């Protein structure tokens with residue numbers, strides 16, 4: 001365990017950005033989409049999570065009956081007409097009165113339709129992990145709208161490549177803690 005030598009305080013805890021992005025990634029694990037699992041986490045100015053969402057079929061539209069395919073001869077048989085995007089679900093699922101001045105953490109840069117929802121909901125900042133569709137018109141349009149609406153967006157670079165959730169950790173005793181590793185810089189948040 002990495003601890004502060006003076007206070008004994010644990011040092012290798014998740015910082016806020018790592019925590020909120022990891023939450024978005026955890027939420028994405030609920031998605032039934034076989035190709036792309038996207039998660040979103042909306043955080044207010046007090047660093048409280050007020051909403052999460054992942055890509056999935058609308059309420060009442062069974063994810064066992066609606067299609068999950070991509071390349072079908074009839075577009076009506078692919079997922080694209082039906083699936084709700086993570087960002088939209090997060091905004092719709094909010095457990096606060098509104099999401100004004102909030103930040104949304106999302107695995108994938110929002111598409112143009114989600115950009116509109118983000119802007120109209122009052123979210124002021126977008127933190128994204130992947131910009132793999134940067135060349136697509138949907139992404140170019142989304143950025144154009146964010147720029148015009150004064151929405152800040154920036155790419156998140158994780159502190160570590162992986163955040164591991166090990167359920168057995170809760171039963172560890174002091175002897176079974178991970179071995180000492182070189183100490184990291186103290187974190188402020």
Ligand SMILES: O=c1ccn([C@H]2C[C@H](O)[C@@H](COP(=O)(O)O)O2)c(=O)[nH]1
Nearest residue numbers: 033035036038055083085086110111
């Ligand atoms: O802003 C976005 C863009 C896409 N998604 C979801 C919608 C779909 O379920 C997948 C994309 O599927 P592909 O097979 O990679 O085309 O991602 C989203 O939630 N938010």
Ligand SMILES: [Zn+2]
Nearest residue numbers: 085110111114
């Ligand atoms: Zn979208």
